[in-house]
Amino acid sequence: MNGKHxxxxxxxxxxxxxxxxxxxxxxxxxxxxxxxxxxxxxxxYFHVPVAWVSFLAFFITxxxxxxxxxxxxxxxxxxxxxSVEVGVIFTTLVLITGPIWAKPVWGIWWTWDARLTTSLVxxxxxxxxxLVRSLATEPAKGARYSAVIGIVxxxxxxxxxxxxxxxxxxxxxxxxxxxxxxxxxxxxxxVCIAAFTVLYVLLVIQxxxxxxxxxxxxxxxxxxxx
Amino acid sequence: MENLxxxxxxxxxxxxxxxxxxxxxxxxxxxxxxxIDALKGSIEK
Amino acid sequence: xxKDIPTSSTWAVEARGIEKTFGEMRALRGIDLTxxxxxxxxxFGPNGAGKTTLLKILSTLIKPSAGSVRLDDIDIRDKPxxxxxxxxxxxxxxxxxxxxxxxxxxxxxxxxxxxxxxxKRIREVVSWVQLESRLHDRAGTLSRGLQQRASFARAVLxxxxxxxxxxxxxxxxxxxxxxxxxxxxxxxxxxxxxxxxTHNLEQGLELGDSIIILDRGRVIYEASRQxxxxxxxxQIYNQYTETGR
Amino acid sequence: MNKAFTKIFTIFWKDMLxxxxxREIIISVLVFALLVLVIFSFAFGTGADMTEMTAPGIxxxxxxxxxxxxxxxxxxxxxxxxxxxxxxxxxxxxxxxxWGKLAGSFTFMLAVAVVVTPIFLALFNLPIFLPRxxxxxxxxxxxxxxxxxxxxALAVNTRxxxxxxxxxxxxxxxxxxxxxxxxxxxxxxGAPWGDMLTWLQIMIAFDIIYLVAATLVFEFVVxx
Numbered sequence: 001m002n003g004k005h006x007x008x009x010x011x012x013x014x015x016x017x018x019x020x021x022x023x024x025x026x027x028x029x030x031x032x033x034x035x036x037x038x039x040x041x042x043x044x045y046f047h048v049p050v051a052w053v054s055f056l057a058f059f060i061t062x063x064x065x066x067x068x069x070x071x072x073x074x075x076x077x078x079x080x081x082x083s084v085e086v087g088v089i090f091t092t093l094v095l096i097t098g099p100i101w102a103k104p105v106w107g108i109w110w111t112w113d114a115r116l117t118t119s120l121v122x123x124x125x126x127x128x129x130x131l132v133r134s135l136a137t138e139p140a141k142g143a144r145y146s147a148v149i150g151i152v153x154x155x156x157x158x159x160x161x162x163x164x165x166x167x168x169x170x171x172x173x174x175x176x177x178x179x180x181x182x183x184x185x186x187x188x189x190x191v192c193i194a195a196f197t198v199l200y201v202l203l204v205i206q207x208x209x210x211x212x213x214x215x216x217x218x219x220x221x222x223x224x225x226x
Numbered sequence: 227m228e229n230l231x232x233x234x235x236x237x238x239x240x241x242x243x244x245x246x247x248x249x250x251x252x253x254x255x256x257x258x259x260x261x262i263d264a265l266k267g268s269i270e271k
Numbered sequence: 272x273x274k275d276i277p278t279s280s281t282w283a284v285e286a287r288g289i290e291k292t293f294g295e296m297r298a299l300r301g302i303d304l305t306x307x308x309x310x311x312x313x314x315f316g317p318n319g320a321g322k323t324t325l326l327k328i329l330s331t332l333i334k335p336s337a338g339s340v341r342l343d344d345i346d347i348r349d350k351p352x353x354x355x356x357x358x359x360x361x362x363x364x365x366x367x368x369x370x371x372x373x374x375x376x377x378x379x380x381x382x383x384x385x386x387x388x389x390x391k392r393i394r395e396v397v398s399w400v401q402l403e404s405r406l407h408d409r410a411g412t413l414s415r416g417l418q419q420r421a422s423f424a425r426a427v428l429x430x431x432x433x434x435x436x437x438x439x440x441x442x443x444x445x446x447x448x449x450x451x452x453x454x455x456x457x458x459x460x461x462x463x464x465x466x467x468x469t470h471n472l473e474q475g476l477e478l479g480d481s482i483i484i485l486d487r488g489r490v491i492y493e494a495s496r497q498x499x500x501x502x503x504x505x506q507i508y509n510q511y512t513e514t515g516r
Numbered sequence: 517m518n519k520a521f522t523k524i525f526t527i528f529w530k531d532m533l534x535x536x537x538x539r540e541i542i543i544s545v546l547v548f549a550l551l552v553l554v555i556f557s558f559a560f561g562t563g564a565d566m567t568e569m570t571a572p573g574i575x576x577x578x579x580x581x582x583x584x585x586x587x588x589x590x591x592x593x594x595x596x597x598x599x600x601x602x603x604x605x606x607x608x609x610x611x612x613x614x615w616g617k618l619a620g621s622f623t624f625m626l627a628v629a630v631v632v633t634p635i636f637l638a639l640f641n642l643p644i645f646l647p648r649x650x651x652x653x654x655x656x657x658x659x660x661x662x663x664x665x666x667x668x669a670l671a672v673n674t675r676x677x678x679x680x681x682x683x684x685x686x687x688x689x690x691x692x693x694x695x696x697x698x699x700x701x702x703x704x705x706g707a708p709w710g711d712m713l714t715w716l717q718i719m720i721a722f723d724i725i726y727l728v729a730a731t732l733v734f735e736f737v738v739x740x
Contacts, residue, residue, distance in 0.1 A: 040229035043236045050240065069736050089247055093240055100236040104229040124687035131683060135674045138294050145670050148733045149684065152666065155729055156688050163691040163718055167698065199244070206251045213258040220265040221295050332601055333740040355607035366602030368530065370537040375530075382526040383606040385519065409537075425602075 012202055019195035026188040034185070043101045045188050049196035051094045051119065057087030057200060058122060058154055065150030068143065074215060075208075077143040080150050081133065082207035084126050086200055091123045114165040121160045125153040139218070283308040283433055283464035284329060288338035291324055291488075298324045300488040302338070306481075308432075311465040313479030315472065317512050320485040322468040323362075323437055329466065330360045330435045342433055356384065359431035363441050365422040369411025373402060373421045376410055377428060384429035396424040400454060416447025423454050434458060436467035440474070476504055486512050523608050527616025532623070534593070541589050541624050549582030549632045557639060571640045572700035576656075576693055578632060583625050583657070584682050587664035590621045591672045600738065610735035614665060621668070622661035629653050642704060648712070652699045655719040659692035662726040669737045695719045 027045045034041035061083040068076035098116045099109040110116070129149045136142030181189075284306040291299040298321045306312045316322050327333040329340055331347050331354060340347045347354050367376050374393065381389040397403055400420040405413060410421060419439065426434060439455065440448045452474055458465060469475045475482060476499065484492040492511045535541055556574040594600040594617075603613055633653065637644050664685055671680040699715035 038229060040233055042233055046237065046240055069733070086247075089243060093243055096239050097236045100232050100239070104232050121687050121690050128680075128684045128687065132670070132674055132680065135676055135680065137673060137675065140294075141673060144736050144739075145674070148666075148670065148736055151733055152663070152726070152729055153688065155725060156691070159691045159718065159722055159725070163694050166714055166718070167694050203247065203251070206248075206255070210251065210254055210258060213255070213262065217258065217261055217265065218295050220262065220269065222292070222297055224265055224269050225295075225297075327601075327740070330605065332604055352607040352609070355605055358605075360601070360605055362598060362601065364598035364601070366597060366599050368534055368599065369597070370534045371530070375533060379526060379530045380602070380606070383523055383603075383608060385607075 009202075009205065012198060012205070016195065016198040016202055019191065019198055023188075023192045023195040026191055031184050031188040032182075037105055040101065040104045043097060045192045046196075047094065047097045047101055048189060049193045050090050050097065051115065052193055053196045053200045054087050054090035054094055054119065054122070055157075056197065057083045057090060057204075058126065058150075058157070060204070061087065061126075061150045062154035065147035068147045069151075074143070075212075077147065078208040078211035078215075079204065080147060081143075081211060082204045084129050084146075084150065085207055086203045088123065088126050088130065090200075091119050091126070094119045095123060112164070112168040114161055114168070117164040117168075118157065118161045121164075122153075122157065125149070125156065129153065281307055282341070283310070283343055284312070284466060285341040285344075286329060286338065287340075289325065289328055289335045289340065290337040291321075291328060291333065292336045298488055299328070299335070302485075302488075302490055304483065304490065304493075306464055306466060308464055309462045310480040311467070311478050313475040313482045314466070314468040314485055315470075315475060315482060315508060316468070316485035319487075321488045322485055325485065326360065326362075326435045326437045326466065326468060330358055331355060332360070356429065357431055358433045358435065359426040359429070360435045360437065361419075361422050361426045361439050362437045365410070365418045366425065367410040367418060367421060370409060372407045372409050373397070373413070373424075374406045376421065377425060380425050381428050386429050392428060393424075396427055399427070399457070400424045401450075414447070416443050416450065419443060419447065419451060420454065423451075423458070427458070432462065433464045433466070436465065436469075438468055438470065440469070440471060472505055472508060484508060484511050520609065520612050523606075523612050524615045524619060527603075527613065528619040528623075531593075531617070531620035535624070541586050542627055545582045545586045545624065545628050546631055548585050549578045549628055550635065552578040552581055553632065553636055553639065568701070568705065571636075571642070572697045572704060575633065575636050575700060576697050578636070579625070579629055579653075579656075580660070580686075580689075580693060582628050582632070583660045583664065584685060586624045586628070587621055587660075587668045587685070588671070588678060588681050590617055590665060590668040592668075592677075595672045604738060610738055611731045613738065614669075614731060614734040617669075618661050618665045621665050622657055625657045625660060626654070629657065646703055648703045648709075649700060651716070652696055652703065652712070652719075655716060655723060656692050656696040658723045659719060659726065660689060662723060662730050663688050666730040666734060666737060669734065673737075691718055691722050695722075 023045070027042055031042075031045070033039055061080045064076045064080035064083065067073075068080060095116070098119070102111055103109050129146050132149060133142045133146045136145055282305045284304070286302055286304050289299050289302040290297070302321075302325060304312070314322050314325065324333065328335045329342070331351055342354050343357055345354055367373075368379070371379065377393045377396070378389060381393065386392050394403075397406055400423050402417065402420050402424065405417060410418060413421065423439075436455070440451045443451060455467075455474070455478055465478075467475070467478070476496075479496060481493065481495045482499070482504075483490050492507065553574060556577060560570045560574065591600070594603060604610075606613075633649065634644050637646070664681075667681055667684045667688075671677045671684065674680045695715040695718045699712045699719075702712040702715075
């Protein structure tokens with residue numbers, strides 16, 4: 001880590017911290033309670049940004065995977081893999097907070113709604129991504145194979161979403177936004193999305209940095225073996 | 227207010243997992259840094 | 272088949288700075304080698320020296336981590352299909368399908384290489400390896416030695432100008448080995464360039480126009496046939512591969 | 517272009533010929549698919565009301581899991597005796613190898629479906645001759661083969677290769693399975709064409725997208 005990186009990371013951490021505090025303040029104090037579903041609706045302000053980040057993460061993986069296969073620079077592989085790691089963690093959170101939200105509102109834990117089901121399918125695809133990486137016979141092969149999965153897995157997203165939407169149509173948004181999205185609600189949502197996006201960027205920087213360190217260790221081990 | 231428990235549960239899970247992950251990354255970073263230092267040290271000798 | 276070999280370079284095989292790393296293992300650490308057209312290069316070296324990896328890189332099967340390979344003066348990254356048409360590889364695996372007959376195997380590979388007048392060509396190569404009587408037997412029922420001969424037939428089917436042989440007589444009984452030696456002696460005839468690896472010092476010395484010894488991913492010794500005449504190569508080999516071990 | 521087709525057919529025919537000799541893929545997949553059919557019928561019952569809802573599901577579970585067994589073999593065969601290296605040495609575009617293997621796995625799955633489906637229809641006392649069902653099966657199996665051939669080549673180079681293929685394959689083909697089941701429901705209910713159009717469209721879109729995508733990325737899976 002050189003000075004420039006340290007400065008950038010410092011600014012990002014500061015920004016992320018400030019945004020998170022602002023988000024917490026807005027969610028719990030600033031924004032008025034929604035009339036129809038009550039206090040539980042406040043899960044919305046974190047559930048939606050977490051879901052957004054998980055899609056963003058897999059999109060970034062898709063782009064980095066293409067760039068890796070094209071340019072063959074390890075940094076793209078490191079970003080793709082780090083992004084999947086963060087994406088899987090956030091998808092897990094979507095799959096946990098979704099039912100916690102659904103239970104008090106609809107009285108059921110799980111609903112086969114398009115968004116939740118797509119998240120579940122994505123979770124399974126990217127778990128497979130991480131498995132292939134760890135089970136590849138050689139790191140270079142693992143990088144190539146996971147890039148392929150990062151590409152063919154992501155183009156499945158719209159098809160899965162469309163299919164599930166046709167299969168079981170149950171739209172939670174109509175229930176949440178019966179009164180429409182008021183300005184304070186929208187402001188709160190946007191701040192939360194910004195906060196989680198910065199958190200995502202920070203986590204990817206941190207995690208891809210570890211991949212670079214692992215590569216460095218491999219390099220040093222080779223030198224040592226000489 | 228009866229759903230406060232669910233709300234708290236959801237937030238607790240999110241923060242627990244995120245902090246857990248950050249902690250995991252930092253411990254791993256420290257471990258890898260130690261390995262790098264050890265390797266560099268043994269190469270210089 | 273296009274036979275027009277560009278003549279701007281005299282090298283049939285030209286490798287520069289070949290490196291290959293598998294994970295934490297450096298299989299090859301900077302290999303430079305050249306083979307003139309029509310010559311035979313023999314690569315010796317102990318197990319794990321990187322011989323097979325080198326042959327796979329030269330024959331386009333593996334991409335090197337660094338360095339470049341030119342075959343018949345074409346960079347193998349530029350026109351892989353054109354390159355593959357000119358080369359062939361006999362490995363210690365035969366690439367044959369056990370449940371197809373020798374004939375069907377040859378027909379399959381012949382079609383993949385667009386061999387003209389295929390059936391006639393199959394008869395030619397089969398008589399060259401003296402396998403006529405077993406032509407319609409399934410490859411899986413053949414002994415290791417016979418399979419290796421079928422593998423040679425497969426390799427020369429499209430009349431490659433460069434042939435890579437990876438320990439062609441490993442695991443063969445003495446009789447089959449002698450048969451393979453005979454084939455090897457005739458394979459280099461004409462303008463065909465051969466690069467082969469072997470453990471068999473006598474055979475390698477007999478066939479090679481030049482030889483190199485590979486150890487732990489490096490060329491540690493190279494000489495032409497003239498330079499070697501009269502020298503005790505076994506002593507040289509042992510001396511080079513055992514120093515520093 | 518013409519040459520590419522000849523070579524795709526050459527690879528395809530080589531796989532057919534091998535299979536005629538041993539019948540190891542078709543027979544094992546067929547037995548497995550029939551077993552799934554029977555076991556699931558026991559598990560869910562075959563009452564008239566059950567038939568309408570669960571029968572299509574049972575058929576597609578049988579064809580999906582049978583397909584996985586067949587796809588596992590697609591590249592396992594080439595891995596033995598390093599034959600994949602022999603194929604890779606051939607002066608053909610890597611996409612040609614993909615399409616050749618794809619044609620083979622599609623044909624094997626289709627052959628199994630041709631036997632399993634009438635048996636399934638008979639077991640559930642449904643009409644045997646259903647041309648619309650044939651269309652659904654063909655579209656779904658193209659989807660299976662397009663993704664399955666790519667992942668089969670990928671899985672043979674990992675440790676735990678037998679389990680890797682289903683783990684990769686199943687989540688990606690979720691849209692095909694859902695559409696195939698839904699389309700089969702409409703066929704068996706005798707509903708008009710319009711009702712199954714959506715599902716056919718999804719499968720066609722899936723097939724085209726994955727045939728193109730897999731053709732483009734296949735070389736990155738087989739190169740070393």
